[in-house]
Amino acid sequence: MSEEHHDCCAHHSHHHELVIDSLQVRYRNTLALDGVSFATSCGNRVALVGPNGAGKSTLLKAIAGLVPRSGGTISWRRTAVKRWSREFAYLPQREEVDWSFPITVRGLVEMGRYPQTGIFGRFGDADHAAVENALQSLDLLDLQKRQIRELSGGQQQRAFLARAIAQEAHVLLLDEPFTGLDRNASRQLGDLLERLAHEGRLVVASHHDLATVPKLFDEALLLKTRPIAFGTAEEALSAKNLDRAFGHITDAEDRAAPQLVTSDL
Numbered sequence: 661m662s663e664e665h666h667d668c669c670a671h672h673s674h675h676h677e678l679v680i681d682s683l684q685v686r687y688r689n690t691l692a693l694d695g696v697s698f699a700t701s702c703g704n705r706v707a708l709v710g711p712n713g714a715g716k717s718t719l720l721k722a723i724a725g726l727v728p729r730s731g732g733t734i735s736w737r738r739t740a741v742k743r744w745s746r747e748f749a750y751l752p753q754r755e756e757v758d759w760s761f762p763i764t765v766r767g768l769v770e771m772g773r774y775p776q777t778g779i780f781g782r783f784g785d786a787d788h789a790a791v792e793n794a795l796q797s798l799d800l801l802d803l804q805k806r807q808i809r810e811l812s813g814g815q816q817q818r819a820f821l822a823r824a825i826a827q828e829a830h831v832l833l834l835d836e837p838f839t840g841l842d843r844n845a846s847r848q849l850g851d852l853l854e855r856l857a858h859e860g861r862l863v864v865a866s867h868h869d870l871a872t873v874p875k876l877f878d879e880a881l882l883l884k885t886r887p888i889a890f891g892t893a894e895e896a897l898s899a900k901n902l903d904r905a906f907g908h909i910t911d912a913e914d915r916a917a918p919q920l921v922t923s924d925l
């Protein structure tokens with residue numbers, strides 16, 4: 661990896677690197693996000709939590725510049741992000757990816773360089789080095805010639821993360837990265853995200869399983885179109901906040917164990 665991520669957290673401690681202010685996103689008839697503000701920095705893993713339709717995917721896409729925002733601002737390292745930034749890498753939900761698309765792992769990772777080279781551009785030494793480094797860092801050298809459709813779910817996640825690393829993005833926007841992974845693959849991905857954050861990246865991921873948020877993430881944004889709470893995973897996901905986000909749980913038994921119930925909503 662280049663030197664650049666080492667200085668990632670060496671900014672003034674009072675200033676956050678990613679600042680989202682009053683973000684609003686409207687689809688034709690739907691207000692998907694409103695008044696969303698939060699700020700965080702590299703080194704953190706932030707979980708986006710909320711019921712179905714809360715706007716988690718929309719928030720990731722809005723930060724990635726994939727859906728237009730109807731209000732608010734996003735800034736990265738004190739600079740307003742207008743549309744798209746190479747600093748942001750977005751990994752769609754598994755179902756949104758066409759896994760039959762014929763591309764090798766290496767080919768996918770090389771796509772991380774397109775913002776620098778252009779699709780028909782020539783790969784220079786720096787591009788090759790970045791691809792090599794990303795493959796190695798995510799332990800994909802042995803799999804680099806495989807088609808992505810021939811990988812396991814966990815390997816596929818790693819290949820997409822390798823593309824983000826090749827892009828030299830600092831902000832990893834992941835939509836439900838743990839969904840569909842078995843226990844081992846989940847643990848591996850958990851360790852990997854911890855390492856990437858530790859190396860100076862910012863991980864922002866939607867996540868459905870409330871029970872694992874404190875273990876897998878440092879901070880959580882509880883969302884239901886509007887932000888309900890943002891803070892450490894424990895703070896943000898207090899019983900009271902969860903109740904506000906997921907609505908009233910009428911069954912007395914469910915009330916006793918809201919975390920288990922709400923994770924299945």
Ligand SMILES: Nc1ncnc2c1ncn2[C@@H]1O[C@H](COP(=O)(O)OP(=O)(O)OP(=O)(O)O)[C@@H](O)[C@H]1O
Pocket residue numbers: 687688690691692710711712713714715716717718719866
């Ligand atoms: N392309 C779109 N066009 C119109 N409305 C949309 C579109 N995408 C999402 N929405 C609506 O915006 C709202 C937020 O959707 P979003 O997918 O961001 O929620 P989510 O929290 O990711 O949900 P889930 O947990 O089900 O994945 C929902 O009401 C949804 O129906």
